[in-house]
Amino acid sequence: MRQIEIPAEKPAPIGGAAPTVAVFSHGCRANQEEIECLLGALRDRGFRPVPFGGSADWTIINTCSVTHAGEADARRTIRRAVRLSGGGRVVVTGCFAQRDPADAARLGADLVVGNGEKWRIPDLLTSAASGEGSCTGVLFQADPTTRRFLGHGTRPSGFRTRAALKVQDGCDERCTYCIIPSLRGRSVSRDPDEVLAEARLLVESGHQEITLTGIHTAAYGADRGGPNLAGLLRRLLAVERLERIRLNSLEPQWVDAELLDTLASSPRFCRHLHLPLQSGDAGVLKRMGRGYRPEAYREVAARARAAIPGVGIGADVMVGFPGEDEEAYANTVALLEEVRPSYLHVFPYSERPGVASARLPGRVDEETKRRRARRLAALDRRFRTAFLRAADGAVHDLIVEAKEDRAGGAQCLTDTYIRVAVETDRSAGSWVTARLRWIGDPRRMRGIAVDSAVEESRR
Numbered sequence: 001m002r003q004i005e006i007p008a009e010k011p012a013p014i015g016g017a018a019p020t021v022a023v024f025s026h027g028c029r030a031n032q033e034e035i036e037c038l039l040g041a042l043r044d045r046g047f048r049p050v051p052f053g054g055s056a057d058w059t060i061i062n063t064c065s066v067t068h069a070g071e072a073d074a075r076r077t078i079r080r081a082v083r084l085s086g087g088g089r090v091v092v093t094g095c096f097a098q099r100d101p102a103d104a105a106r107l108g109a110d111l112v113v114g115n116g117e118k119w120r121i122p123d124l125l126t127s128a129a130s131g132e133g134s135c136t137g138v139l140f141q142a143d144p145t146t147r148r149f150l151g152h153g154t155r156p157s158g159f160r161t162r163a164a165l166k167v168q169d170g171c172d173e174r175c176t177y178c179i180i181p182s183l184r185g186r187s188v189s190r191d192p193d194e195v196l197a198e199a200r201l202l203v204e205s206g207h208q209e210i211t212l213t214g215i216h217t218a219a220y221g222a223d224r225g226g227p228n229l230a231g232l233l234r235r236l237l238a239v240e241r242l243e244r245i246r247l248n249s250l251e252p253q254w255v256d257a258e259l260l261d262t263l264a265s266s267p268r269f270c271r272h273l274h275l276p277l278q279s280g281d282a283g284v285l286k287r288m289g290r291g292y293r294p295e296a297y298r299e300v301a302a303r304a305r306a307a308i309p310g311v312g313i314g315a316d317v318m319v320g321f322p323g324e325d326e327e328a329y330a331n332t333v334a335l336l337e338e339v340r341p342s343y344l345h346v347f348p349y350s351e352r353p354g355v356a357s358a359r360l361p362g363r364v365d366e367e368t369k370r371r372r373a374r375r376l377a378a379l380d381r382r383f384r385t386a387f388l389r390a391a392d393g394a395v396h397d398l399i400v401e402a403k404e405d406r407a408g409g410a411q412c413l414t415d416t417y418i419r420v421a422v423e424t425d426r427s428a429g430s431w432v433t434a435r436l437r438w439i440g441d442p443r444r445m446r447g448i449a450v451d452s453a454v455e456e457s458r459r
């Protein structure tokens with residue numbers, strides 16, 4: 001592997017025709033946000049975005065490594081980009097690039113950039129496009145911890161009403177199954193003033209809703225000595241015309257009364273919490289190194305519901321962790337039946353190289369994992385159905401995200417995270433008040449636009 005020369009941070013001007021750039025991201029919302037920021041920064045430097053999957057002077061792929069399947073997808077996408085880019089350069093970054101840069105290079109990537117160096121990509125490409133620097137090889141540091149956050153550029157695309165804003169990176173927890181801390185480094189929080197400035201920029205470019213993302217978002221501020229996440233949320237209320245603020249997944253042991261009270265304090269905060277459970281069995285949770293017991297999860301869900309009426313609570317659940325016997329699995333099902341989240345994301349345990357759980361006894365065979373996942377998928381359908389049925393008839397103020405939804409209406413999302421197809425001719429970005437209707441589909445509802453003044457008097 002050849003370590004490349006790092007050009008100066010100042011972008012060099014690009015002469016001649018604008019170089020084209022295509023981007024693609026796998027994985028979590030933080031990855032999606034990063035790729036949008038890279039695109040924004042490159043657009044500012046004179047690159048012209050083109051769709052991924054065709055020829056492009058530069059193709060950037062942000063990869064995932066959280067599971068075997070995530071890495072398989074990354075490999076497939078790299079091969080495809082190399083094949084279709086028409087002789088353009090392919091840049092691979094993200095968690096797979098950090099975990100195995102040599103493999104990414106072997107698959108045909110011209111430039112491989114580890115997570116800690118991702119922020120350099122716009123400068124690297126600008127220099128190379130103007131003939132001032134090399135842009136092949138591997139740029140990588142073993143400790144990927146970085147204090148540099150990518151910005152969205154001066155002209156973030158406002159064609160969507162909802163944008164992600166990364167406020168935190170890395171993780172100091174040590175869940176025994178998780179490879180992410182070794183690929184993202186220690187927990188680092190973005191400067192709160194920088195977060196506010198980025199939020200204002202997003203609003204000015206037409207976004208009305210922001211989802212705060214991170215790898216361990218709930219730990220926001222801990223490395224800086226404050227403000228914490230609740231404090232950051234309160235500060236964000238000062239951003240005018242930022243109508244809605246959402247949070248991505250929060251580790252349940254970090255959800256305290258201050259955070260819940262803050263979320264309950266303004267209708268601009270969405271009533272939606274994604275709280276990864278992983279297991280409802282005390283022994284499995286302990287071996288996972290999750291730092292809470294099942295009763296703590298039950299309690300935080302109950303506190304959230306008491307503080308924020310109608311809140312939607314989503315949960316991640318892992319099946320087949322080493323040592324998960326039938327009794328442990330039954331404990332997970334029992335806890336879920338008790339808590340009744342509004343939806344589940346179910347993952348089979350996927351062993352990653354070098355993680356502590358790889359040394360644990362009690363392997364669970366693949367067929368058992370599939371069977372358990374199938375049963376939880378059925379539970380997920382039941383929970384979604386119950387949550388949506390309970391919302392039948394409720395009136396919500398919604399932002400039209402896109403004109404055409406698959407179901408033929410305007411595409412909207414409630415603050416509680418229910419997808420709604422609203423029958424309205426309002427354009428994207430406008431508000432509509434709608435009565436939700438259950439249509440027998442656990443993944444979406446229909447919305448009937450109502451006259452808010454008339455409805456107001458009925459509420």
Ligand code: SF4
Pocket residue numbers: 171172173174175178179180181215216251
């Ligand atoms: S909290 Fe646990 S699962 Fe989440 S990124 Fe950190 S180590 Fe991984």
